[in-house]
Structure formats: structure tokens, C-alpha cells
Amino acid sequence: xxxxxxxxxxxxxxxxxxxxxxxxxxxxxxxxxxxxxxxxxxxxxxxxxxxxxxxxxxxxxxxxxxxxxxxxxxxxxxxxxxxxxxxxxxxxxxxxxxxxxxxxxxxxxxxxxxxxxxxxxxxxxxxxxxxxxxxxxxxxxxxxxxxxxxxxxxxxxxxxxxxxxxxxxxxxxxxxxxxxxxxxxxxxxxxxxxxxxxx
Amino acid sequence: xxxxxxxxxxxxxxxxxxxxxxxxxxxxxxxxxxxxxxxxxxxxxxxxxxxxxxxxxxxxxxxxxxxxxxxxxxxxxxxxxxxxxxxxxxxxxxxxxxxxxxxxxxxxxxxxxxxxxxxxxxxxxxxxxxxxxxxxxxxxxxxxxxxxxxxxxxxxxxxxxxxxxxxxxxxxxxxxxxxxxxxxxxxxxxxxxxxxxxx
DNA sequence: CCCATCAAACTAATACTATTAGTTTATCCG
DNA sequence: CGGATAAACTAATAGTATTAGTTTGATGGG
Numbered sequence: 001x002x003x004x005x006x007x008x009x010x011x012x013x014x015x016x017x018x019x020x021x022x023x024x025x026x027x028x029x030x031x032x033x034x035x036x037x038x039x040x041x042x043x044x045x046x047x048x049x050x051x052x053x054x055x056x057x058x059x060x061x062x063x064x065x066x067x068x069x070x071x072x073x074x075x076x077x078x079x080x081x082x083x084x085x086x087x088x089x090x091x092x093x094x095x096x097x098x099x100x101x102x103x104x105x106x107x108x109x110x111x112x113x114x115x116x117x118x119x120x121x122x123x124x125x126x127x128x129x130x131x132x133x134x135x136x137x138x139x140x141x142x143x144x145x146x147x148x149x150x151x152x153x154x155x156x157x158x159x160x161x162x163x164x165x166x167x168x169x170x171x172x173x174x175x176x177x178x179x180x181x182x183x184x185x186x187x188x189x190x191x192x193x194x195x196x197x198x199x
Numbered sequence: 200x201x202x203x204x205x206x207x208x209x210x211x212x213x214x215x216x217x218x219x220x221x222x223x224x225x226x227x228x229x230x231x232x233x234x235x236x237x238x239x240x241x242x243x244x245x246x247x248x249x250x251x252x253x254x255x256x257x258x259x260x261x262x263x264x265x266x267x268x269x270x271x272x273x274x275x276x277x278x279x280x281x282x283x284x285x286x287x288x289x290x291x292x293x294x295x296x297x298x299x300x301x302x303x304x305x306x307x308x309x310x311x312x313x314x315x316x317x318x319x320x321x322x323x324x325x326x327x328x329x330x331x332x333x334x335x336x337x338x339x340x341x342x343x344x345x346x347x348x349x350x351x352x353x354x355x356x357x358x359x360x361x362x363x364x365x366x367x368x369x370x371x372x373x374x375x376x377x378x379x380x381x382x383x384x385x386x387x388x389x390x391x392x393x394x395x396x397x398x
Numbered sequence: 399c400c401c402a403t404c405a406a407a408c409t410a411a412t413a414c415t416a417t418t419a420g421t422t423t424a425t426c427c428g
Numbered sequence: 429c430g431g432a433t434a435a436a437c438t439a440a441t442a443g444t445a446t447t448a449g450t451t452t453g454a455t456g457g458g
Contacts (some may be wrong), residue, residue, distance in 0.1 A: 002349035002423030003436045033415060048435050053416060111363050145370045150353065153379065157356025164310050171344045177343035180352060187386025202407045202453040228431060247406050252445060
């Protein structure tokens with residue numbers, strides 16, 4: 001055949017199709033062939049847009065991170081109290097992961113490329129959102145990185161365990177998350193938990 | 200050809216070979232063909248031992264969980280103080296994940312089969328190890344599940360982020376983990392952090 | 399002790415996947 | 429308007445999982 005009529009596909013179109021595939025068929029369905037089918041082109045033509053299947057996976061992870069950051073910033077709009085900001089971040093992580101569970105799982109699987117400046121910029125944005133309220137709450141400079149890592153770890157771990165069904169049934173996970181957020185903020189900022197102040 | 204001389208392969212041999220493949224070539228290398236090569240048999244012969252590639256992945260995850268639980272119980276041997284038990288569990292999770300990072304990543308990828316009684320038993324063992332010290336530290340019955348989920352989340356999230364290189368360089372991750380464990384135990388048990396008692 | 403059965407290997411075939419090389423052709427720019 | 433480029437194609441290679449059917453070593457009953 002040869003080149004088709006009309007506007008050609010851009011990398012953005014390819015990534016959008018790939019995101020669609022992940023969302024509708026799960027993270028394992030992502031691949032050159034499946035995305036090519038989604039775009040109604042032959043698999044070999046995918047290489048006009050991406051270097052490899054791995055590169056495609058990386059682009060999807062990057063796009064997912066971008067969407068996550070945008071949603072996070074929107075959610076923080078107008079939230080000024082630092083403690084409220086931390087709570088908003090926590091719930092945004094969980095809500096976003098639950099609404100986009102295939103994308104979230106995919107993000108978690110892709111190892112970040114530290115040479116990718118776009119990826120680094122997005123990660124910086126996420127970390128900045130976390131850093132600000134911690135500073136405002138008086139977490140010392142030297143503890144800041146530890147506190148951020150602790151928060152990221154707990155939130156990331158929770159949503160992964162939750163979305164992959166690793167919490168046994170019987171107790172509502174929403175209640176557990178509320179509990180986690182409360183204790184985590186208490187532990188990280190050094191303040192008292194609102195639910196369990198010692199006598 | 201036909202059946203070979205000498206003792207035949209057992210499922211245990213197959214799983215052991217699969218574990219070896221994961222350890223030496225990473226979680227993505229696990230598959231019917233690669234494990235068949237490791238055992239010096241043809242891929243089709245693998246189906247005499249496992250039902251599918253997915254079943255093989257599940258068996259490897261189960262074996263990894265088994266090994267993890269065994270190591271955890273060994274580490275807890277002789278540790279009687281509940282707070283020390285929690286600390287031992289935390290460091291065991293991190294140490295085991297760092298020493299067996301491919302296996303750990305594989306475990307995290309496989310969705311648990313709630314119908315598998317062996318898997319359920321191992322998970323129970325792990326949860327029991329976590330539950331005991333929390334009870335001894337006075338975490339109320341109704342908070343127990345929340346506390347266990349919080350601890351699992353934070354530990355799981357930390358080691359996943361650490362092993363996949365998602366913490367940016369510059370600050371030692373060991374220091375962060377120490378900080379996390381301290382604050383987490385404080386937050387979960389309602390006691391004061393040893394590092395940041397309010398004035 | 400031999401023979402029938404069974405388990406575990408095999409071969410062969412199908413159907414995916416990713417990838418590379420070479421070809422065609424529409425679009426774009428000078 | 430023509431040549432270069434970009435984006436599609438076809439074709440081929442190699443790897444993956446899987447099923448069906450075949451061969452054969454090991455094993456237990458008569």
C-alpha cells in the first residue's frame with residue numbers, strides 16, 4: 001500500500017490509543033500489536049512513531065504521570081491549610097488509582113528513566129506538592145526527604161495492595177485508608193493523632 | 200523421542216528452576232520457554248507439570264511467599280518484646296526484598312488467588328506475625344486490621360519504590376527507612392516517636 | 399519376570415508477539 | 429511542479445504460549 005490519505009498519526013495519537021488499550025484491557029494488553037490494531041495500522045508501522053515496545057510502555061507511564069499530576073494540582077486548588085493539603089494529596093492518590101487502576105499499575109511497573117527530563121519534571125511537580133505542606137507544618141529540613149518518602153511509600157503501597165485485591169475482605173478499605181492517613185500525618189509531623197490522643 | 204532415563208521432574212523441580220530464572224534474569228524472563236530451557240526439556244513438556252504460563256507465575260509467587268514467611272519466622276525467633284518484633288518485621292521485609300528483589304517484584308505483580316488454600320495459609324502466617332505485637336502493644340481490636348494494613352502498605356510501598364529506583368539519589372534510603380519505621384510504629388501504636396517528642 | 403499401563407518426554411502445528419528490511423506513496427517544501 | 433521526506437505497507441525472522449498426537453522409559457499386577 002503506502003501512506004494513507006488525510007492527516008498522519010502523531011506520537012500523541014499513538015500514546016492516546018495505548019492509554020485506551022491499557023484502560024479497557026488492562027496493563028498486560030499493552031503492546032505494539034494491540035495498539036497498532038487500535039489505530040488500524042500494521043504493527044510494523046508503529047516503529048514510525050516509537051522506538052520499541054518498551055519505549056511505548058515508557059511513554060504511556062509518562063502520560064499517566066502527567067495526568068496524575070494535573071489532577072493532583074486541580075485538587076489542591078484553593079486548599080491552603082497545610083494539613084488539609086496533605087489530606088487532599090492522600091485522597092487524590094487513592095481516588096486517582098481507583099479510577100485509573102490499570103494505568104496506575106502500569107506506572108508502578110515501569111522503571112523510571114532518570115535521563116528523561118520530562119519524567120523528572122513531572123516527578124518534581126509531585127514532590128513539590130508534597131514538600132510544601134510538610135515545610136509549613138514544621139517538618140525540619142533534614143527530615144523532609146524522609147517524610148516525603150514515608151508518605152509516598154504508605155500511599156503507594158496502600159493503593160497497590162488495595163487495587164490488586166491483597167487486603168482480605170471483611171473490613172472496609174476506605175475506613176482503613178482514613179485511619180492510615182490520620183496516623184501517618186500524625187507520625188510524620190510529630191503531632192498527636194486526632195483519634196488516639198494518649199490519656 | 201519419548202521419556203528420558205532417570206528420575207522424572209517434579210513440580211518442585213520446575214518451580215525451583217523458575218525461581219532460578221527469575222533470580223538470574225529478572226521477573227520479565229519468567230515464562231514457559233525460558234524455564235523449559237533451564238530444565239533442558241522442550242516447552243511443550245512443561246505442560247506435564249503446570250497448566251499454563253500464568254499458573255507457573257502463580258507457583259513462583261507462592262514459593263516466594265513461602266520463603267519470605269520462613270525467613271520472617273526465623274528472624275523473629277527469640278524476639279519477645281512487641282516493639283522489637285515490629286522493628287524486626289520491618290527490617291526483614293526490607294532486607295528480604297533487597298536480597299531477592301526480582302522475586303519480590305514478581306510477587307507484587309501476581310494477583311493473589313483467593314481460592315488457593317496454600318496461598319491463604321501463608322498470608323495468614325504473615326498477618327499473624329504482624330498482629331501479635333500490635334495486640335501486645337495495646338492496639339485495640341477494632342484498630343488492628345487498620346494498623347496491619349497501614350504497616351503492610353508503608354513497608355511494601357517503600358521497598359517497591361526503593362528497589363525500582365524511584366527515590367531520587369542524594370539521601371541515603373537506609374536512613375529514610377529507619378525514620379519511616381520509627382514514625383510508623385509511633386503513629387500506629389499511638390505512642391510518642393523516639394526522635395521527635397513534642398516539647 | 400514379563401507385560402500392560404501410565405507418565406513424561408517428544409514432534410508438529412497454530413497463533414500470537416516484537417522487530418528489521420525493503421517498498422510504495424501521499425504530503426510538504428523549495 | 430518536482431524531489432525529499434514521512435508514514436504507511438509487505439515480507440521475513442525470531443521468540444512466545446498452547447494444543448494434539450506420538451514415542452518410550454518406568455512401574456506395578458498377574
